[in-house]
């Protein structure tokens with residue numbers, strides 16, 4: 009390979025992480041050999057269809073289609089690439105540990121070789137790399153390299169995150185594969201790391217530490233969210249406004265403004281699973297991770313606080329129509345995994361409410377998961393004759409509404425802002441009652457803000 013030639017790569021698993029990484033490496037100039045056991049998904053990808061909703065992904069895949077190859081067979085990737093990125097799912101088991109079945113299937117399928125290495129992108133418990141290398145040794149495959157290169161993509165901005173990483177973490181215990189992995193990311197690194205135009209910091213470390221960086225980062229961000237949610241709950245008791253509190257806190261450089269948005273709890277495929285997995289990992293080694301227990305419990309309770317607010321304003325919920333605006337676990341994704349809307353819809357149904365809902369892209373996923381819900385084609389259709397509206401996901405389609413139209417369409421007047429993303433003055437001016445999370449409530453007509461001690 010000459011200096012301008014980019015290393016070809018294999019990517020095993022074409023979910024969010026695999027597909028975005030594959031598209032990203034192709035964008036940087038590599039030929040990418042994607043492998044998945046799901047023949048239907050591979051056929052769709054070969055036809056140029058993108059199986060998930062992720063902004064800019066379709067365009068990036070199309071732009072680089074000549075460099076992207078999709079197959080159900082690993083042999084093409086093995087023939088052409090030295091580095092095989094593993095991006096298969098590691099869902100939670102009943103015990104809360106990560107289910108590594110798919111990772112083990114990949115490990116089993118790699119033949120002995122001096123010239124290949126697995127680069128682990130899937131989120132795995134700390135110690136997985138050591139255990140895989142033991143397995144390689146037991147099976148006479150010691151020639152295979154192993155690198156931990158955790159992923160920090162956020163759904164909804166995954167393409168931008170790939171191209172502008174804060175940091176690239178590469179954990180290995182020597183050998184060619186760690187260096188080759190760094191070379192792949194070099195154009196995205198800051199000048200100090202020999203990089204190109206990027207700002208990314210390089211963290212070159214051992215395998216176990218790289219694995220732990222990933223778990224600890226997600227657990228810390230989840231802790232930040234549960235912390236601000238508890239502050240929000242105390243604000244409701246004391247008359248403070250959590251949005252103002254978070255602004256004041258976030259200006260302290262040591263705290264920072266991000267992930268201080270109070271709301272109805274975190275969801276998604278990562279935080280709930282990874283916090284639990286880290287708690288179990290600690291427990292399995294005899295350490296009781298108390299803080300994470302609280303983070304999980306606060307999050308579960310937070311999803312249900314909206315129900316209490318609805319009871320307070322509507323009396324009972326039997327026969328009341330409640331509209332949920334947004335269903336996905338966050339905007340810009342159709343991902344419904346661990347979405348707060350699932351708990352909300354189930355609780356509302358159990359309490360006898362009639363539930364209607366709108367989401368600009370997640371409806372198809374939601375239909376398979378939520379029963380007893382009337383799905384609508386627009387926010388206004390969802391809130392027709394509603395006694396109360398709950399903003400669940402802060403899609404612009406759900407936050408930028410004409411509130412006088414909303415007031416005309418609704419039967420009642422309660423607006424619960426589960427993400428503190430609405431213009432509460434505009435809501436109040438339309439004659440509706442606004443209540444956010446940790447910000448008191450605004451009465452219609454007077455626009456007077458109340459502490460929420462009652």
Ligand code: UGA
Pocket residue numbers: 131159160161162163164226229233266267268269270271272273274275276277278279282337338
């Ligand atoms: C998260 C991490 O942010 C990524 O760095 C990581 O790579 C990814 O998990 C992963 O492990 O794969 P993601 O799950 O896509 O990314 O979503 P986030 O943007 O982190 O949001 C997670 C949840 O927290 C959402 O439900 C969101 O609404 C909620 N959230 C976020 C808050 O309630 N408040 C905030 O201030 C921020």
